[in-house]
Amino acid sequence: QSVLTQPPSASGTPGQRVTISCSGSSSNIGSNTVNWYQQLPGTAPKLLIYSNNQRPSGVPDRFSGSKSGTSASLAISGLQSEDEADYYCAAWDDSLNGHWVFGGGTKLTVL
Amino acid sequence: QVQLQQWGAGLLKPSETLSLTCAVYGGSFSGYYWSWIRQPPGKGLEWIGEINHSGSTNYNPSLKSRVTISVDTSKNQFSLKLSSVTAADTAVYYCARGLKSYSSSSGLRGWFDPWGQGTLVTVSS
Numbered sequence: 001q002s003v004l005t006q007p008p009s010a011s012g013t014p015g016q017r018v019t020i021s022c023s024g025s026s027s028n029i030g031s032n033t034v035n036w037y038q039q040l041p042g043t044a045p046k047l048l049i050y051s052n053n054q055r056p057s058g059v060p061d062r063f064s065g066s067k068s069g070t071s072a073s074l075a076i077s078g079l080q081s082e083d084e085a086d087y088y089c090a091a092w093d094d095s096l097n098g099h100w101v102f103g104g105g106t107k108l109t110v111l
Numbered sequence: 112q113v114q115l116q117q118w119g120a121g122l123l124k125p126s127e128t129l130s131l132t133c134a135v136y137g138g139s140f141s142g143y144y145w146s147w148i149r150q151p152p153g154k155g156l157e158w159i160g161e162i163n164h165s166g167s168t169n170y171n172p173s174l175k176s177r178v179t180i181s182v183d184t185s186k187n188q189f190s191l192k193l194s195s196v197t198a199a200d201t202a203v204y205y206c207a208r209g210l211k212s213y214s215s216s217s218g219l220r221g222w223f224d225p226w227g228q229g230t231l232v233t234v235s236s
Contacts (some may be wrong), residue, residue: 002155025189029130034217037156044205045156047224053218056224088156092211092219096172100146100158 002087003028012110016035017077020106024031024070028101034072036065037080037084039105048087049074075088076108113138115171116226117206119191123234129193133227140164144209145167145182146223149202157202162189163211181192196234203229 005023007080012018024036047056047064052072064075072091076083089103119131133145147159160170162180170178179192194201211221 012224033220033223037223044226044229045223047222048223050224051220090156090158090223092221094219098169098219099171102156102158102159106154 002104003101006103006106009107012079013111016079020074022072024101026094028091028093030070034067035090036074037088081110115206117227117230123196125197129196132190134188140187141208146207146209148189148205151202198234202232205229
């Protein structure tokens with residue numbers, strides 16, 4: 001059972017816009033920033049969004065992040081076949097001396 | 112460009128101690144938090160713990176009693192030891208560079224980038 005809650009799956013057709021939600025609590029998302037990671041099949045996760053809505057160099061602007069209260073969202077516009085991957089949200093949790101927590105992951109399928 | 116390369120034993124028996132090392136190439140070792148993260152087959156990510164260049168550690172409360180993370184700044188390496196492993200510890204283990212900063216307005220900002228290539232550790236009798 002992950003501390004952050006994500007839908008297990010999401011899907012869309014090429015060109016569509018899809019969103020993935022991440023729900024937490026006051027001790028994690030409610031207090032700190034959220035990051036998103038993309039994990040392509042058979043590879044290590046890659047930083048996709050940091051500090052709620054910032055894109056690292058090289059990440060297309062089709063990817064965007066937002067946060068409101070104790071929830072966050074990742075949006076992917078102009079969906080492409082290469083976006084098919086697992087997506088994870090993460091945040092620092094202030095409880096128990098502080099520790100990182102992840103969402104359970106969302107498998108995105110491009111139909 | 113910073114690269115992380117990790118290695119360690121891939122097959123363990125129950126009750127043994129898992130041992131992995133991660134080397135950092137091409138960047139500064141200080142000023143960051145160096146983490147271990149694992150992913151059981153077909154499941155999500157779980158943070159194990161972190162260490163900074165001065166040796167200050169922070170562990171996942173659920174694993175704290177079995178985890179030791181250490182650092183060798185002379186070699187730009189950090190290591191993970193997980194004792195008394197069981198089949199539930201079977202996973203791909205990743206090392207990652209972490210950055211953390213705190214502000215009163217946004218709380219703790221931080222992220223993991225880059226990640227190592229991952230090491231599959233299987234626990235089986």
